[in-house]
Amino acid sequence: KNRDYKWEVEYMHWCPDGVDGVVISINGQFPGPTIRAIVGDTIFVHLTNNLHTEGLVIHWHGISQIGTPWADGTALISQCPINPGETFLYKFKVDKAGTYFYHGHYGMQRSAGLYGSLIVEVPKDEKEPFHYDEELNLLLSDWWHKSYHDQQIDLSSKPFRWIGEPQTLLMNGRGQFNCSIAAQFSKLHIPQCKLRGDEQYAPQIFKVHPNKTYRLRVASTTALASLNLAIEGHKMMVVEADGNYIQPFFVENMDIYSGESYSILFKTDQNPSNNYWISISVRGREPKTPQGLTILNYIPNFASKIPNSPPPLPPLWNDYNYSKTFSNKIFGLMGLSSRPPTRQNRRILLLNTQNRIEGYTRWSINNISLVFPTTPYLGSIKYGINNAFDTKSPPNTFSKNYNIMKPPPNPNSTYGNRVYMLKFNTTIDIILQNANALGENVSEIHPWHLHGHNFWVLGYGDGKFDHKKDVDKFNLKNPPLRNSVVIFPYGWTAIRFVANNPGVWAFHCHIEPHLHLGMGVVFAEGVHLVKNVPNEALNCGLTRKMFVKDKNK
Numbered sequence: 323k324n325r326d327y328k329w330e331v332e333y334m335h336w337c338p339d340g341v342d343g344v345v346i347s348i349n350g351q352f353p354g355p356t357i358r359a360i361v362g363d364t365i366f367v368h369l370t371n372n373l374h375t376e377g378l379v380i381h382w383h384g385i386s387q388i389g390t391p392w393a394d395g396t397a398l399i400s401q402c403p404i405n406p407g408e409t410f411l412y413k414f415k416v417d418k419a420g421t422y423f424y425h426g427h428y429g430m431q432r433s434a435g436l437y438g439s440l441i442v443e444v445p446k447d448e449k450e451p452f453h454y455d456e457e458l459n460l461l462l463s464d465w466w467h468k469s470y471h472d473q474q475i476d477l478s479s480k481p482f483r484w485i486g487e488p489q490t491l492l493m494n495g496r497g498q499f500n501c502s503i504a505a506q507f508s509k510l511h512i513p514q515c516k517l518r519g520d521e522q523y524a525p526q527i528f529k530v531h532p533n534k535t536y537r538l539r540v541a542s543t544t545a546l547a548s549l550n551l552a553i554e555g556h557k558m559m560v561v562e563a564d565g566n567y568i569q570p571f572f573v574e575n576m577d578i579y580s581g582e583s584y585s586i587l588f589k590t591d592q593n594p595s596n597n598y599w600i601s602i603s604v605r606g607r608e609p610k611t612p613q614g615l616t617i618l619n620y621i622p623n624f625a626s627k628i629p630n631s632p633p634p635l636p637p638l639w640n641d642y643n644y645s646k647t648f649s650n651k652i653f654g655l656m657g658l659s660s661r662p663p664t665r666q667n668r669r670i671l672l673l674n675t676q677n678r679i680e681g682y683t684r685w686s687i688n689n690i691s692l693v694f695p696t697t698p699y700l701g702s703i704k705y706g707i708n709n710a711f712d713t714k715s716p717p718n719t720f721s722k723n724y725n726i727m728k729p730p731p732n733p734n735s736t737y738g739n740r741v742y743m744l745k746f747n748t749t750i751d752i753i754l755q756n757a758n759a760l761g762e763n764v765s766e767i768h769p770w771h772l773h774g775h776n777f778w779v780l781g782y783g784d785g786k787f788d789h790k791k792d793v794d795k796f797n798l799k800n801p802p803l804r805n806s807v808v809i810f811p812y813g814w815t816a817i818r819f820v821a822n823n824p825g826v827w828a829f830h831c832h833i834e835p836h837l838h839l840g841m842g843v844v845f846a847e848g849v850h851l852v853k854n855v856p857n858e859a860l861n862c863g864l865t866r867k868m869f870v871k872d873k874n875k
């Protein structure tokens with residue numbers, strides 16, 4: 323089935339947390355409209371840019387874009403930014419059931435609220451490996467009172483100004499800054515929210531019937547925050563990660579990093595005369611942002627009935643062992659999940675460091691801080707335009723002697739836009755190596771996201787990756803397939819994927835300011851096999867000139 327959408331993107335006054343602000347809206351909505359489709363459908367989004375003075379793209383996070391790499395929505399990788407006033411047609415097939423989302427992928431427009439949910443259902447006659455009665459959807463994000471333009475300027479300034487922690491955590495675009503819906507339980511002097519329910523910042527109440535099984539789809543499109551999600555008094559069974567079935571397991575609460583999505587099942591088996599909290603709390607960074615809250619409302623109780631107990635207490639923000647325990651519980655579903663090839667053809671080690679370039683603060687991978695060229699790679703590689711970017715190979719690894727426990731001894735780095743050219747259909751291992759940032763004793767969480775592929779998570783480890791010992795510990799039996807994975811402070815994460823999707827694909831930290839500061843790399847594979855790239859996707863930089871010349875011939 324074809325699903326056709328007409329989307330107009332524009333700035334809009336909105337009040338996501340009780341403080342007046344401005345969001346990037348789609349068809350007057352924030353978050354943008356939810357796309358619901360069935361496996362095999364083709365999605366057509368006619369996207370009109372009404373931002374007047376800036377470009378725009380939308381990335382369909384988790385969709386592989388097989389045969390349509392030009393529709394991946396990554397500015398200057400897969401396409402030119404869509405100019406103000408112009409309409410671009412995204413056309414792609416959704417080939418895998420799951421919980422996904424979409425978001426801006428140009429500058430920091432995601433931080434401005436350019437996002438929404440994308441849900442792909444199994445065909446009616448197909449069964450999923452679990453049962454549920456009804457479904458709920460929860461899109462998580464974080465919100466700043468400073469405009470995203472100001473944030474970009476802060477990050478790109480000399481001296482660097484960090485954007486700091488978000489003011490508010492949002493659930494389906496709603497949060498509360500100046501009041502709390504749980505004030506009576508709080509020791510802070512924050513007033514109880516007086517809400518009618520129709521305010522833009524009133525929490526979206528999750529209405530449930532007693533004694534049923536619910537599937538909660540949850541995705542995080544935060545610009546920065548790692549989160550811990552809990553449903554007071556309800557055990558959660560985790561069954562899906564990034565659109566892939568996993569071996570079900572039970573938890574009291576779960577971590578979710580930016581770029582990840584999950585499905586969890588829970589039973590409404592608690593005392594039906596009460597309502598319960600649904601909470602999200604910051605993990606991995608010293609929280610300066612209040613917990614995000616809404617109500618699980620057992621019908622027929624009033625939605626305004628405050629739960630009997632305080633909101634769930636999250637694990638300590640820096641209890642990384644707690645987070646690792648959760649990540650290490652995720653396995654592919656035996657029998658249903660694919661297994662990785664047993665051998666890799668190429669192993670790439672990527673060291674992330676915080677650096678300085680001429681006084682600017684940046685992030686680098688193997689000492690190169692990513693900046694995008696002015697011609698999208700997809701066009702310059704397909705048409706062999708060699709002066710569009712630095713065609714030297716980026717480094718396959720980093721110095722053996724690098725001490726990941728200390729700030730970089732020589733913090734100077736360089737800008738670069740090189741591409742890892744992957745041989746088509748080969749198996750690639752990536753070892754993501756975390757390290758100390760510029761400050762002493764600082765190493766942060768970085769959730770990495772790969773475009774165009776799912777990868778198997780072969781393992782996590784502490785300290786520096788050791789070829790001799792750590793390779794033997796890789797899980798090749800039942801590793802989970804994912805499109806996003808976290809690296810823990812001072813640790814490494816190993817993934818494996820097959821470079822079998824012709825196109826050019828970003829692989830980057832999903833913390834938006836970190837990508838903005840250079841924390842990413844670009845992969846290209848089988849680009850000569852890419853067909854039917856619409857001219858509009860490449861109507862900028864050196865490819866624009868090429869099309870103009872063609873027309874004159």
Ligand SMILES: O=C1O[C@H]([C@@H](O)CO)C(O)=C1O
Nearest residue numbers: 484676759760766835836839
């Ligand atoms: O990129 C970052 O910069 C700051 C800090 O390292 C420097 O102020 C921070 O917490 C980040 O995640």
